[in-house]
Amino acid sequence: MSNTIDTANLALISQGAAYGLLIGLGVLFCGVILIAVKVQKAFLAEDSGKSEMFMVANRSVGTGLTASAVFSSWMWINETVLAAAMCYRYGLAVPLWWGSGLCFQIALMAALGVMAKIRVPYAHTSLEIVRMRYGKIGHLVFIVLNLVNNVFGCASMIMTGSQLIYGVSGMHFVAATILIPLGVVLYTAVGGLKATFLTDFLHTAIALILIIYFTIAVLTNSAVGGLGGLYDKVVATASDNYIPGNYDGSLLTFKSKGAIIWGLILKFGNLALVVMDTAFWQKSFATEVQATVPGYNIAAIAVFGIPWGLGTVLGLTARAIHNTPIFPTYPGTLTSTEVSMGMVMPYTIKALIGNGGIVGFFFLLFMALTSTVSSSMIAVSSILSYDLYKTYLNPTVTDKKLVRVSHLTVIIHGVFITGISIAMNYGGANMTWINYLRPVISCPGIIPLILTLFWSRQTRLAAIVSPILGFFSGLAVWLATAKSMYGAVNIETTSNEYPALYAAIASFFSPAIYSVVLSLYQPYRFDWREFLRIELSDEAQLGEASEGSESSDKGKKDHKDIAKGFVKPVSSGNPQQSSDTDDNTGSIGTDREKTPAAHPSLASQLSLDDIQHPFDEATLKELYRWLRIAWFTFVAIVLVTFVAWPLPLYRDYIFTKSFFSGWTTVAIIWQFGAFGAVVIYPLYDGRREIAIGARGIWTALKAFFNQKQRG
Numbered sequence: 138m139s140n141t142i143d144t145a146n147l148a149l150i151s152q153g154a155a156y157g158l159l160i161g162l163g164v165l166f167c168g169v170i171l172i173a174v175k176v177q178k179a180f181l182a183e184d185s186g187k188s189e190m191f192m193v194a195n196r197s198v199g200t201g202l203t204a205s206a207v208f209s210s211w212m213w214i215n216e217t218v219l220a221a222a223m224c225y226r227y228g229l230a231v232p233l234w235w236g237s238g239l240c241f242q243i244a245l246m247a248a249l250g251v252m253a254k255i256r257v258p259y260a261h262t263s264l265e266i267v268r269m270r271y272g273k274i275g276h277l278v279f280i281v282l283n284l285v286n287n288v289f290g291c292a293s294m295i296m297t298g299s300q301l302i303y304g305v306s307g308m309h310f311v312a313a314t315i316l317i318p319l320g321v322v323l324y325t326a327v328g329g330l331k332a333t334f335l336t337d338f339l340h341t342a343i344a345l346i347l348i349i350y351f352t353i354a355v356l357t358n359s360a361v362g363g364l365g366g367l368y369d370k371v372v373a374t375a376s377d378n379y380i381p382g383n384y385d386g387s388l389l390t391f392k393s394k395g396a397i398i399w400g401l402i403l404k405f406g407n408l409a410l411v412v413m414d415t416a417f418w419q420k421s422f423a424t425e426v427q428a429t430v431p432g433y434n435i436a437a438i439a440v441f442g443i444p445w446g447l448g449t450v451l452g453l454t455a456r457a458i459h460n461t462p463i464f465p466t467y468p469g470t471l472t473s474t475e476v477s478m479g480m481v482m483p484y485t486i487k488a489l490i491g492n493g494g495i496v497g498f499f500f501l502l503f504m505a506l507t508s509t510v511s512s513s514m515i516a517v518s519s520i521l522s523y524d525l526y527k528t529y530l531n532p533t534v535t536d537k538k539l540v541r542v543s544h545l546t547v548i549i550h551g552v553f554i555t556g557i558s559i560a561m562n563y564g565g566a567n568m569t570w571i572n573y574l575r576p577v578i579s580c581p582g583i584i585p586l587i588l589t590l591f592w593s594r595q596t597r598l599a600a601i602v603s604p605i606l607g608f609f610s611g612l613a614v615w616l617a618t619a620k621s622m623y624g625a626v627n628i629e630t631t632s633n634e635y636p637a638l639y640a641a642i643a644s645f646f647s648p649a650i651y652s653v654v655l656s657l658y659q660p661y662r663f664d665w666r667e668f669l670r671i672e673l674s675d676e677a678q679l680g681e682a683s684e685g686s687e688s689s690d691k692g693k694k695d696h697k698d699i700a701k702g703f704v705k706p707v708s709s710g711n712p713q714q715s716s717d718t719d720d721n722t723g724s725i726g727t728d729r730e731k732t733p734a735a736h737p738s739l740a741s742q743l744s745l746d747d748i749q750h751p752f753d754e755a756t757l758k759e760l761y762r763w764l765r766i767a768w769f770t771f772v773a774i775v776l777v778t779f780v781a782w783p784l785p786l787y788r789d790y791i792f793t794k795s796f797f798s799g800w801t802t803v804a805i806i807w808q809f810g811a812f813g814a815v816v817i818y819p820l821y822d823g824r825r826e827i828a829i830g831a832r833g834i835w836t837a838l839k840a841f842f843n844q845k846q847r848g
Contacts, residue, residue: 148307149465149487149495155306158496159313162503163320169339201815201822202338203424203432207243208439208815209337209508210416212344214297215572217505218479220444224452225471225481227396228380228388229792230783232448232804234400236441237778241404242411243440244774247433248767249412250421252590254429255760257668258751262516263418263586264524269668270589271597278601280524282582284517286413288550289578291513292557293571298506299562300478305495314558317503321510322551337508342816344504347497348443349808351486352450356801358489360463361454364798370457378456384789388456389797391786398634405641406572409579412586416516426756430763434770439814441778442807449801455485463488477569513554514547521546565628573637577615580644581607585652593663596656603651611644669748 216239223231257266264283268276299313361367371378371388379386382394411417421429458464459471465484466475475481486494522543527534534542561571581604588595616626618636631637750757792800820827 148305149483150306150492150499152306152308154496155302155308155499156312156316158499159302159316159503162500163316163323166339166507167320167323199425199822200428200432200435201819203420203428204435204439205341205815205819206337206420206512207417207433207436208811209341209344210420210512211239211243211411211436211440212341212443212505213509214294214301214479214502214505216440216444217344217348217447217501218297218301218482219569219572220448221451221455221482221485222476222479223396223399224448225455226380226476227393227399228383228390229449229453229797229800230391230393230396231399232445232452233391233783234396235403235444235448237783238400238403238407239444240437240441240778241771241774242408243433243437244767244771245408246411246417246421247430247437248764248771249587249590250418250424250429250433251760251764251767253418253421254426255757255764256590256665260422261419261523262415262422262519264415264520266589266668267586267600268524268528269670270663271600275597275601276524276528278604279582279586280520282579282604283413283415283520286409286579286582287415287513287517287520288554288557289575290410290414291510291517292554292561293566293575294506294509295554295558296561296566297479297571298502299558300567301480301483301502302499304475304478304480305483305499310562311559314555314562317506318510318514318551318555321507321514322548337511338816338819340504340508344501344508345443345808345812345816347501347504348447349805349812350497351490351494351501352447352805352808354494355454355485355489356450356805360458360461360489364801365794367450367453367457368792368794368797371453374457374460377460385791387791388453389792390790391783391792392788392790395634397787398638402573402576402634402637402641405580405645406575408645409576409583412583413579414513414516415520416512419516419519420512426752426760427763430767430770434767435814435818437770437774439811442804442811446801446804446808449804451482451485454489455481458485458488474567477567510554514550517550518543518546521549570628570632573632573634573640576637576641577611577644578608580641581605581611581648583645584649588652593665594656594661595652595663596659596661598659599652599655602655603648606651607644607648610647611640614643615640666748669750 216235220232220235223235253260253263253266257269260266264276264279267279271279295314295317298317299310302308302313303310355361356367357363361370368389375387378388380388380393380395383396384390384392421433424432455464455471459466461467464471465487471481471484475484483495483498486498490497522539526542526546527539531538585595585600585603589600615631615636618639619630619633620626622635623630623633752760
């Protein structure tokens with residue numbers, strides 16, 4: 138296959154060590170999460186055996202843990218390993234474009250998440266919203282779009298990880314592909330979404346420590362000589378490292394055609410990976426009302442510095458030393474295949490840090506992989522169990538059985554993505570080609586999904602047809618451009634920048650045109666209060682289905698408590714009026730007496746004037762305030778990271794030594810800031826829960842040992 142390299146003489150770690158690390162880390166994390174789940178249930182009243190806890194963590198996750206979890210879910214292999222590889226290929230412009238291509242999507246998701254709380258306060262997945270607005274066909278279309286995005290994104294990361302493990306150790310990529318998701322399947326199936334929040338925190342802490350260590354250890358190595366030494370070496374080897382398309386062929390210029398094209402493609406693909414990934418929606422549903430916006434925006438700002446600092450230092454260092462005896466490939470050259478596979482970073486670490494560094498790289502690889510896989514597991518599990526099984530196969534399923542189905546679908550998803558990853562490996566795909574393909578298949582649903590929450594005039598036909606037409610438009614542009622420019626359609630020609638960029642633009646923007654045209658063809662206005670029927674029918678079904686036991690009776694009471702406030706007495710005067718504008722969110726709660734939800738079969742028959750929002754007026758005002766903050770932050774991040782910062786540097790200019798030193802120093806400081814924001818702050822934010830759990834464990838241990846002594 139085209140992505141195979143000869144590891145016979147280049148193995149950086151033994152196969153035995155690689156197997157031991159993969160299996161050992163999987164078992165370790167599985168054990169930690171099993172213990173954490175037991176502690177949660179025993180001392181914090183958080184039971185992952187209930188669907189609300191399994192799918193949306195009881196909607197009780199605070200700001201710190203939200204920031205850590207979102208950061209971890211977005212800390213893919215790409216922004217660490219491939220950022221260094223692309224910096225090696227195009228120069229120092231790539232890592233900054235990469236950082237700007239990671240943060241604005243999270244800021245956008247903060248706005249979408251808080252609007253979802255306003256419009257559909259107790260949704261479990263984004264697909265529930267689609268089903269209520271567009272019916273069965275629209276629901277199924279977006280299920281396919283979400284599943285394709287989730288499965289493809291997760292499988293591509295496993296494929297990438299297996300290629301790196303193969304390149305580092307020589308372990309067969311099939312074995313690596315099977316072992317990577319194995320432990321994740323186990324702890325995700327047991328612990329649910331809250332388990333992924335906890336493991337995300339551990340992933341984040343360990344990965345950031347390693348990222349900071351690699352950056353500083355490489356930079357301060359005697360073979361590099363610090364910031365000044367690195368600059369001097371890059372300048373001294375400029376003639377050997379000429380980059381076509383860069384100003385003066387320099388690695389130290391921001392004027393790079395290859396870098397800006399790569400950055401644009403990355404932005405489209407990453408936007409799809411966030412908006413079309415139900416995992417990010419679920420994390421927003423799982424947060425407390427006041428935690429969504431600050432949690433997501435903390436993660437958005439923190440993640441910016443990871444590819445910027447790490448990619449710059451390791452990518453340029455590799456260029457400086459790749460023709461020296463300490464580099465693993467010497468006297469051979471670093472091939473294009475090895476760069477596309479992401480081998481720049483492990484080769485550089487091996488050359489400057491040694492075997493211990495490769496073990497650390499293996500840890501970083503595992504952290505990045507499993508954080509991606511775990512969030513995908515819960516997302517796909519929720520789609521299969523909630524949006525398919527509960528909706529179409531067994532609408533009256535009990536809460537307990539729904540959780541069992543969720544466990545089963547986690548396992549099914551794990552097996553399926555393993556198979557897809559193996560197939561992509563045998564097909565010759567690599568990280569570069571995957572990043573070019575992703576926008577084509579994932580972007581078409583973005584705008585129609587956003588309009589579902591923000592534009593009341595998007596019709597059912599428009600929402601169903603526009604993403605399908607958008608996909609075929611993007612695919613046609615990609616293949617036709619590759620054929621026109623390079624004379625053939627294959628992995629090699631479709632791995633070029635221009636066809637991928639044009640295809641991404643077509644896939645993203647054409648659905649907006651299709652949607653508007655189709656919607657205006659047959660005008661229609663949606664009443665936002667229709668979304669509240671989701672809670673009426675859903676909570677009543679779960680409450681009714683849980684009859685028959687004491688625990689089920691409690692579940693019924695809990696669900697009815699949640700459902701209270703959705704229906705107001707018919708006899709009350711002054712009924713809420715129907716929506717006529719896009720700003721209407723439905724009736725606002727009042728202090729009037731509230732009655733429990735009606736039977737699910739009656740949910741669709743209730744008049745909209747008899748349905749009121751579960752949040753009171755003060756809560757809604759607070760949510761609207763957060764919505765304004767979210768949009769302001771999103772616009773500010775876009776303007777700063779797209780325009781004000783990089784564009785003035787896109788000129789005939791090569792970084793001076795002092796400017797380069799300041800540039801890289803700020804990037805490294807940003808890494809430390811990220812550590813404080815998503816590792817230290819979550820510990821402070823969750824100090825009360827940590828203290829309760831610690832006291833509970835200490836009390837339980839004392840009771841156990843006292844009993845042993847008496848016995």
